[in-house]
Amino acid sequence: MEVDSPRSYYEGDRTMKARQNGIVQPLLTDLYQITMAYAYWKAEKIKDHAIFDLFFRKSPFQGEFTIFAGLEECLKFLQNFHYSDSDIEYLRTTLPSSIEPDFYHYLRHLTAKDVKVYAVEEGSVVFPRIPLLRVEGPLIVVQLLETTMLTLVNYASLMATNAARYRIAAGKQMTLLEFGLRRAQGPDGGLSASKYAYIGGFDGTSNVLAGKLFNIPVRGTHAHSYITSFTDFAELRTTKLKDCSSGQEVDLVVQCQEYREQLSHLLLNTDPNEASNGELAAMISFAIAFPQGFMALVDTYDVLRSGLLNFCAVALALNSLGYKAIGIRIDSGDLAYLSCKAREFFEIVAARYNLPWFAKLTIVASNDINEDTILSLNEQGHKIDCFGIGTHLVTCQRQPALGCVYKMVEINNKPKIKLSQDVAKVTMPGRKNVFRLYSADGHALIDLLQRSDEPEPKVGEKVLCRHPFQESKRAYVVPSRVEPLYKLYWSDGKLTAPLPDLQQVRQRVQDSLKTLRQDHKRNLNPTPYKVSVSKDLYSFMHDLWLQSAPIGELS
Ligand SMILES: Nc1ncnc2c1ncn2[C@@H]1O[C@H](COP(=O)(O)OP(=O)(O)OP(=O)(O)O)[C@@H](O)[C@H]1O
Ligand SMILES: O=P(O)(O)OC[C@H]1O[C@H](OP(=O)(O)OP(=O)(O)O)[C@H](O)[C@@H]1O
Numbered sequence: 001m002e003v004d005s006p007r008s009y010y011e012g013d014r015t016m017k018a019r020q021n022g023i024v025q026p027l028l029t030d031l032y033q034i035t036m037a038y039a040y041w042k043a044e045k046i047k048d049h050a051i052f053d054l055f056f057r058k059s060p061f062q063g064e065f066t067i068f069a070g071l072e073e074c075l076k077f078l079q080n081f082h083y084s085d086s087d088i089e090y091l092r093t094t095l096p097s098s099i100e101p102d103f104y105h106y107l108r109h110l111t112a113k114d115v116k117v118y119a120v121e122e123g124s125v126v127f128p129r130i131p132l133l134r135v136e137g138p139l140i141v142v143q144l145l146e147t148t149m150l151t152l153v154n155y156a157s158l159m160a161t162n163a164a165r166y167r168i169a170a171g172k173q174m175t176l177l178e179f180g181l182r183r184a185q186g187p188d189g190g191l192s193a194s195k196y197a198y199i200g201g202f203d204g205t206s207n208v209l210a211g212k213l214f215n216i217p218v219r220g221t222h223a224h225s226y227i228t229s230f231t232d233f234a235e236l237r238t239t240k241l242k243d244c245s246s247g248q249e250v251d252l253v254v255q256c257q258e259y260r261e262q263l264s265h266l267l268l269n270t271d272p273n274e275a276s277n278g279e280l281a282a283m284i285s286f287a288i289a290f291p292q293g294f295m296a297l298v299d300t301y302d303v304l305r306s307g308l309l310n311f312c313a314v315a316l317a318l319n320s321l322g323y324k325a326i327g328i329r330i331d332s333g334d335l336a337y338l339s340c341k342a343r344e345f346f347e348i349v350a351a352r353y354n355l356p357w358f359a360k361l362t363i364v365a366s367n368d369i370n371e372d373t374i375l376s377l378n379e380q381g382h383k384i385d386c387f388g389i390g391t392h393l394v395t396c397q398r399q400p401a402l403g404c405v406y407k408m409v410e411i412n413n414k415p416k417i418k419l420s421q422d423v424a425k426v427t428m429p430g431r432k433n434v435f436r437l438y439s440a441d442g443h444a445l446i447d448l449l450q451r452s453d454e455p456e457p458k459v460g461e462k463v464l465c466r467h468p469f470q471e472s473k474r475a476y477v478v479p480s481r482v483e484p485l486y487k488l489y490w491s492d493g494k495l496t497a498p499l500p501d502l503q504q505v506r507q508r509v510q511d512s513l514k515t516l517r518q519d520h521k522r523n524l525n526p527t528p529y530k531v532s533v534s535k536d537l538y539s540f541m542h543d544l545w546l547q548s549a550p551i552g553e554l555s
């Protein structure tokens with residue numbers, strides 16, 4: 001089977017297949033996975049069975065939580081895992097000529113049917129050292145999955161976490177739009193950003209392809225170029241708009257100029273001629289194109305003296321024909337101050353013309369917004385209803401990568417440990433299960449890693465939770481609820497659990513965040529959430545550590 005083109009993967013109905021990115025294929029990996037596969041094969045390790053854990057060591061953005069995302073794409077990758085004839089041909093011409101032809105035959109027939117994947121539910125809040133996926137199966141196959149799985153989880157989780165943090169900073173009521181495609185790390189980065197920003201809590205995207213592929217609401221305003229493309233009224237080919245009820249055509253230019261005259265006295269007490277005619281002409285033409293959805297960018301020349309005046313004039317003219325404008329976008333200057341002034345203007349107009357809805361027009365703000373800008377705007381007080389956020393969101397400027405790793409923890413039933421000078425980097429050996437223990441008030445208290453053959457912790461029963469590395473740190477917990485974090489998602493070449501749609505994953509993010517105490521989520525110096533190991537796992541891990549670490553000699 002040849003790997004389909006990206007387009008054909010994306011098109012069609014909204015089944016799993018329709019949502020797979022076509023560049024995700026077995027060759028989207030690091031060369032060393034394939035050279036290791038050959039060396040394993042040569043060493044007659046094709047029957048070896050391994051377990052790998054995929055986890056990160058530190059939550060991003062100086063925070064203490066992470067949103068797990070990318071699982072559906074990992075599973076889809078497993079469904080399609082298969083080297084095509086052209087993949088094999090490419091490898092034949094690329095790898096050393098010493099490679100035995102039988103290896104290519106072996107590779108050509110490799111699938112993920114003997115792999116098992118246990119994972120945390122996509123959209124869950126997760127913490128350092130918790131394996132997000134436990135991948136079990138033939139050593140060669142599970143090794144070959146490493147890089148692709150990591151690339152599918154790392155950016156997805158980073159992006160969903162970033163978006164969730166912006167949502168926390170902005171509050172529930174704020175509309176958040178993702179505007180990042182033009183600044184994203186390439187087309188695929190841009191598409192992933194739109195998808196995972198939505199999962200993380202954004203309301204929509206300007207990215208039209210993301211809208212089509214993932215059924216995400218698409219939204220937008222217009223650019224400065226639209227405003228600057230007009231110089232005067234003389235350029236307007238059409239100036240007339242039909243009255244909504246009578247159907248009679250009315251000249252908008254005349255009406256808008258009249259309203260602008262009135263408004264300049266009402267709002268500014270200045271000469272209306274200070275406002276730009278080019279800007280007014282642009283707004284009129286946009287209003288004629290979109291009378292039911294008029295939205296205008298007001299900062300091209302001067303927000304207060306030109307943009308707002310022109311916008312209000314067009315909005316009043318539209319109103320006289322039975323249309324309600326939507327609002328404005330401000331893309332430069334002091335967003336707190338200008339949004340307050342804009343709201344003040346809208347309220348004055350609402351009172352003067354007896355149009356209560358005018359006071360509630362939408363104010364969109366954009367321009368290099370990040371989490372800190374949102375928090376600062378909140379402190380200052382502002383009247384913004386919607387943030388359009390691009391660069392900082394999609395490039396995750398504050399931390400451009402999440403450090404998920406994929407580490408072997410068991411081979412042929414033998415536990416494996418990776419030692420490090422840095423204690424936090426020592427891996428936790430063996431096949432493990434994870435449980436989240438909740439307090440009586442519904443908050444997540446602690447995550448507990450156990451060896452997979454230990455009995456599960458029980459509600460109402462005391463369980464000893466140990467710090468994985470510091471002997472003196474331990475606590476008894478009597479959980480009010482115990483949540484097993486793993487589900488078996490992939491076995492015998494098939495999905496073994498239903499996959500939620502994007503909306504459900506998005507909801508899962510919010511539900512899961514609700515179980516997290518506020519102090520773990522705060523922006524400044526958040527409290528670390530506790531991730532612990534059972535007594536058994538602690539001893540098992542530390543015994544293996546001692547067995548595996550050579551004793552040095554001082555001389
Ligand atoms: N009230 C505010 N408090 C904190 N940050 C703000 C506030 N208003 C705007 N910002 C942020 O300040 C930065 C202003 O950017 P910049 O210095 O480029 O000014 P600008 O208004 O875009 O200028 P220009 O008109 O030249 O385009 C942006 O990142 C914006 O999000
Ligand atoms: O600032 P960001 O968070 O990245 O948000 C997206 C930015 O992209 C647009 O600017 P651009 O200058 O590209 O075009 P414009 O003419 O529409 O402003 C938009 O006006 C925003 O400022």
Ligand SMILES: O=C(O)c1cccnc1
Pocket residue numbers: 179180206219220221222223329366388390
């Ligand atoms: O629709 C918008 O206003 C928009 C879209 C992309 C980038 N900046 C703004």
Ligand SMILES: [Mg+2]
Pocket residue numbers: 331367
């Ligand atoms: Mg801009």
